[in-house]
Structure formats: structure tokens, C-alpha cells
Amino acid sequence: MTKNVRVRFAPSPTGPLHIGGVRTALFNYLFAKKHNGTFILRIEDTDQNRYVEGAEQYIIDALNWCNMPFDEGPNKNEKFGPYRQSERKHLYKKYADELIASGNAYYAFDTAEALDFHRKDHEAKGKTFIYNWHNRLKLSNSLSLSAEEVKAKIEAGDDYVIRFKSPQDKTLHLKDIIRGDIKIDTNILDDKVLFKSDGMPTYHLANIVDDHLMEISHVIRGEEWLPSLALHYQLYKAFGWQTPEFAHLPLILKPTGKGKLSKRDGDKLGFPVFPLQWTDPKTNEISRGYKEDGYFPEAMVNFLAFLGWNPGTEQEIFSLNELIEAFDLKKVNKSGARFDPDKTKWFNHHYMQEQSNDGLAELFLPIINEKLNVVQSESEESHLEISRQAQNNNHIDVNYVAMVIGLIKERATFVSDFWALSHFFFRAPTAYDEKASKKAFKDGTKAILEEVITIVNNIEDFTVENLQTEIKGWITNSEIGFGSVMMPLRLALVGALQGPDVFDIIFMVGKAETLKRIENVISTL
Incomplete structure (x- = not known):
């Protein structure tokens, strides 16, 4: 491409930025970066009656969260400023x-x-x-x-x-x-x-005037502007100006594939349609955002790229740099792109696995503290046992949390899923799943668990490997079915027949806490 590529994203500050707008911004950004061009933000606020306080900053925050900062725009590299039409x-x-x-x-x-x-x-x-x-x-x-x-x-x-x-x-x-x-x-x-x-x-x-004065080379915008193309083309000719190249992106359709995706669709089906949470300054109504719902920006960018564009290969996971390298407007479809909420979760699950456990631990810590404080406030006489790693309800070792996450994140899609998958690492169960209890506890289970207490108590070098060797060796030598031991043991530790490997749980909560939990399940059931 010989011409100097300059593209603009030109939203109106009339409320939160719909993901359709984010997709338009993304395609402009990818095209600009692919051709070493300039990505411009212009605020089109000529309709002052619809102007909403805070909407412009929301747009900027959304672009930054998606890792698509503009090169020129309000208060930044104002080479062709101002960048607000009202100015x-x-x-x-x-x-x-x-x-x-x-x-x-x-x-x-x-x-x-x-x-x-x-x-x-x-x-x-x-x-x-x-x-x-x-x-x-x-x-x-x-x-x-x-x-x-x-x-x-x-x-x-x-x-x-x-x-x-x-x-x-x-x-x-x-x-x-x-x-x-x-x-x-x-x-x-x-x-x-x-x-x-x-x-x-x-x-x-x-x-038209702004695109000309800002030397816009390509106008990449939504399909809804296609009916205006004839007028805009004629205006360029009337002024005697060179016409930029146009590209009109397909609509983002409802999950049913019929009609344009709207906020109501998200509210009805339980997914956000805005990148960030938005509070309406007039009504105080709160609209959900992908960030606050636990999506990673990389996941949002990846799934938005596939709404209307296809690289022509089987590859679905693209980093931002890979998207820039692969992006081509000629591979954008004419027909509308159906929005699939389950696919967005699939992308987020993938990017969850790529996050560092330490980084996820920092995100999970506030949830842990909130949950533990809530439990404590429910009953001052509660005899809940908090694991040895929880020094008190306001401070938990972040390294311990990172280790826990390493055991459970494969089954998680959002950070908010972590608590349900790991609560037993931070507090002892106070109740036991009724169906699981009937399945796990039989005649002789008490004696089996008492023997497990003895074995665990006698292990001096307390490692996962030694726990496996000692307990599995005893099960084999005693000719006891593995289920007869592992099910009630898991129930004692977790309160249900779920969770990661039993030996990992025992090692993480520690010897003393493990013994207490086994003793508690014996006395309870």
C-alpha cells in the first residue's frame, strides 16, 4: 500500500460504547497497525441534545482496556486538532x-x-x-x-x-x-x-470536512452508514477532493442470527454488550461490562476480531500482534456475524489458562477476604477452621493462593469461578453433601478413616509424593477398594465429592488441618 494510511474511529458520546463500536475501532486499529499507519479518535458530538456526561472518557478507557490506544485524538498528538466536532x-x-x-x-x-x-x-x-x-x-x-x-x-x-x-x-x-x-x-x-x-x-x-482536513485515507465503519455512502461520495466530488477508500463492516447479529445485537439481548440472555461497566448519570442504572464480568481484554479482542472477519485458516487463537499481521479487509464478510455468548466464554477460558498464577492470585485475594469475612460475621460462635495458610481473615499468603489456582484454573472460565472450585482450601467444610455422604460412608468407613489418620500423622516428610506412596501402598496391601478410602477422605476434606487430587488438597491444607477434618467427618457422620 503506497498511500499514508490514516484511519479514524469516530463515535458519538451519547452513552456507553457498544461492542459493535469496539469491533469497528478494532478493525480500524488492526488496519492502521498492519500498514504502519495512524489510528485516530475523533469525538462526533454535533448533536448536543444527546451528549452524555462521562461518555467520552468511557470511550477512551474502553480503548485503553482493549490495548488499542489511539495515536491522535483529544489531548494527544493534536496534529489536526481539535478532535471534538463541537470545538x-x-x-x-x-x-x-x-x-x-x-x-x-x-x-x-x-x-x-x-x-x-x-x-x-x-x-x-x-x-x-x-x-x-x-x-x-x-x-x-x-x-x-x-x-x-x-x-x-x-x-x-x-x-x-x-x-x-x-x-x-x-x-x-x-x-x-x-x-x-x-x-x-x-x-x-x-x-x-x-x-x-x-x-x-x-x-x-x-x-466529510473532518475526514478531508485530517487526511483520512480509509473510512472503515459499520454497515448502518452504507445508505449514506452516495451522499458522502457526492460531497467529496462537489468539493473537488480526493475520495478516501470505504469499507462497510457487517452487522453484529443477535445469538439467534436474526436482527442487530442490542442491550436488551444481553440483559435477556445474561451477557454484557459493553466493554466496561456503565452507570447512567441520569437514572443511575448500571449496565454490565466485559471487564467487570471477568473477561480478559485479550479474549474480548480475539472474539470480536472473528465477528465478521476470518483469516481463512483453522487458527482461532490470535494475540493482538498476530491479528495485526493477519488482518485483511478483503477477508471481512458482507453478511452479518452472529454473536455467540458461549464462544466468548471459550476464548476467555483459553486466556485464563495463559495468565500467570501470581497475577490471578492478586485478582482472587479480594474475593477470598470478602468470603471469609462474611462467614465470620454470620456467627461469632462459629467453630470454622481456617487453613494454616490463612494467618487471619485479612491476610492470606498470596503464594499459597497462587498454588491453589494452579490446581483449579483448568476448570475455571472466570476469576469469579475460583471460590466455588477452591473454598475448601481456605476453610473447613461445615456440612457434607447428603447424596455424597450416603455414597461414601458405609459400614467400616469409620475404621478406615481412623487408619488414614494414623498414616497421615506418621508421615514426617510431608510431601504429595510421600502421601501417595503411604496411603496407596496401605490400600493395596490391605486389599481395600480405592473408592472405599478416597471417597470418604475427599468428603472429609471438601464436603463433597469434587475438587482436584486428594493428595494435593491434603498437602495444601497441611497435616494438622487434614487430621481435624477427618476427625470432624467421623464425629458428624
Whole structure:
């Protein structure tokens, strides 16, 4: 690619960033980095009525969490700044006036009431009202009024908008990297408003002007902007500017494959649709985020990359650098990409296994402390035995926690899964699963466990290997079924027939704690 690649992600700060927006940002980022280009963040806040406090910072935080920091944007390398459209509004009127001077746009003075009348009149006749070549000379605008009338209206302070003058009887030949050649009949296009009566440009004008001034080489955006491509293409031609290359990404579909993925789908099916948790500043409603739900950013980036793009190989796990290397817009699909919540968990499970046990231990420690404190507060007379590694309820050896995680993380998808998989490493069971108890405890089980107590107590070099050798050797020599020993022993240690290897549990909780737990299950059952 010979041209200098400059792409932009241009969200509106109207609330939290949907994962569809994150996917758009990701594809822009990957394309820029693949071609040693520049990834730009531009905040498109021309619609001040929908502006939401905190949304811009949320967008920046989300990009940073996904490890996709922008190269240029608000308060960063402002080579073509400012990067908020509300701070650029002084620029747009000049360009709107240029279009009027060249005959590509016109003033329109139609009131909302007049336009509403025309719409209803058309509906009554079974037609659709479109403001364009077939009726604009019958409406109140600078094409139907004399120059003197137009001047008088402007000087009198009458409200007006500036509309693009869409051509009649032309065929536009457009190109899209993903969708190929597109033909558009200009007769079906309406004369879009470019400049509003409040003195602000619409998205269409501001977007084109900013892309030109910021030297954007490729516009990579969602499919919902495909209907605007004809207008944007014509605006570039009207200004005499070089058109960037366009690529319109496919929609992200509901898990059913029908319709665009929405927040309601996430709420209904129990998964987030935003990268970070969001609290609505007006209603205080909290929306879940992938970060807070326990997803790793690497997992989110990996599964988002596959929503619409396919490398053409069997490989599914890609680091960010590998994605950059493999990414190609020509391998992006035209059809919508179905969102699969189970697949997102599959990716997270994979990246969970790649995390260091020490790092996961730091994430798990607050959960452990919370759980142990809750238990303590439930009953001051509780006789719970905390393992020897828990020095007190507010301090647990992080190295011990890391060792525990090494035994259980293969069965975990989220850090929040750890407690259910490992609670018995941090406190003794206070109850025993009823079904498991009936299965594990038979006539003679008490005598068997008493013998296990003797064996464990006599092991001086307390290692996993020695525990296995002594207990398994005794089982073999005594000709006792392994299940007759291991099931009640596991029940004593865990409270249920689950968990990692019994000998690992015994070693981790220690000799004294193991003996107490066996004695407790004997006296209880």
C-alpha cells in the first residue's frame, strides 16, 4: 500500500460504547497497525441534545482496556486538532457556503409544520414524501425563491437549513473494499440537510470536512452508514477532493442470527454488550461490562476480531500482534456475524489458562477476604477452621493462593469461578453433601478413616509424593477398594465429592488441618 494510511474511529458520546463500536475501532486499529499507519479518535458530538456526561472518557478507557490506544485524538498528538466536532463548528459554515456558491447546495426555509403537512399529504395519497429534485421547486428554498427573497429572509433572521442538491437522472458508481462495486440511481436520493438551523453541521457535512482536513485515507465503519455512502461520495466530488477508500463492516447479529445485537439481548440472555461497566448519570442504572464480568481484554479482542472477519485458516487463537499481521479487509464478510455468548466464554477460558498464577492470585485475594469475612460475621460462635495458610481473615499468603489456582484454573472460565472450585482450601467444610455422604460412608468407613489418620500423622516428610506412596501402598496391601478410602477422605476434606487430587488438597491444607477434618467427618457422620 503506497498511500499514508490514516484511519479514524469516530463515535458519538451519547452513552456507553457498544461492542459493535469496539469491533469497528478494532478493525480500524488492526488496519492502521498492519500498514504502519495512524489510528485516530475523533469525538462526533454535533448533536448536543444527546451528549452524555462521562461518555467520552468511557470511550477512551474502553480503548485503553482493549490495548488499542489511539495515536491522535483529544489531548494527544493534536496534529489536526481539535478532535471534538463541537470545538470545530467554526469550520463547517465556510464549507457549507462553498457548496452553495458552487450550486451544490441551497438554503431551505421550510418550517417543521409545512414539512409535516407535505408528509401527511403524501401518505394520504399512498406516497412517500422525499425532499429532492421532483418537488424542491415547489417548496420554500433558494431554488424556488428569488435572490431578493432569500436575502430578505436571512436578514430577517428566519430559520433555515442548508440542503445538498442531489442530481437528477444520474447513476453513481461507488466502490467498497468489502462489498465491491455499488450502483446508485440518484433519483431515489433525498436532499439531505448539511447544516442545521441551530448553527451546527449535520454528521454528513462535518464527517466529510473532518475526514478531508485530517487526511483520512480509509473510512472503515459499520454497515448502518452504507445508505449514506452516495451522499458522502457526492460531497467529496462537489468539493473537488480526493475520495478516501470505504469499507462497510457487517452487522453484529443477535445469538439467534436474526436482527442487530442490542442491550436488551444481553440483559435477556445474561451477557454484557459493553466493554466496561456503565452507570447512567441520569437514572443511575448500571449496565454490565466485559471487564467487570471477568473477561480478559485479550479474549474480548480475539472474539470480536472473528465477528465478521476470518483469516481463512483453522487458527482461532490470535494475540493482538498476530491479528495485526493477519488482518485483511478483503477477508471481512458482507453478511452479518452472529454473536455467540458461549464462544466468548471459550476464548476467555483459553486466556485464563495463559495468565500467570501470581497475577490471578492478586485478582482472587479480594474475593477470598470478602468470603471469609462474611462467614465470620454470620456467627461469632462459629467453630470454622481456617487453613494454616490463612494467618487471619485479612491476610492470606498470596503464594499459597497462587498454588491453589494452579490446581483449579483448568476448570475455571472466570476469576469469579475460583471460590466455588477452591473454598475448601481456605476453610473447613461445615456440612457434607447428603447424596455424597450416603455414597461414601458405609459400614467400616469409620475404621478406615481412623487408619488414614494414623498414616497421615506418621508421615514426617510431608510431601504429595510421600502421601501417595503411604496411603496407596496401605490400600493395596490391605486389599481395600480405592473408592472405599478416597471417597470418604475427599468428603472429609471438601464436603463433597469434587475438587482436584486428594493428595494435593491434603498437602495444601497441611497435616494438622487434614487430621481435624477427618476427625470432624467421623464425629458428624
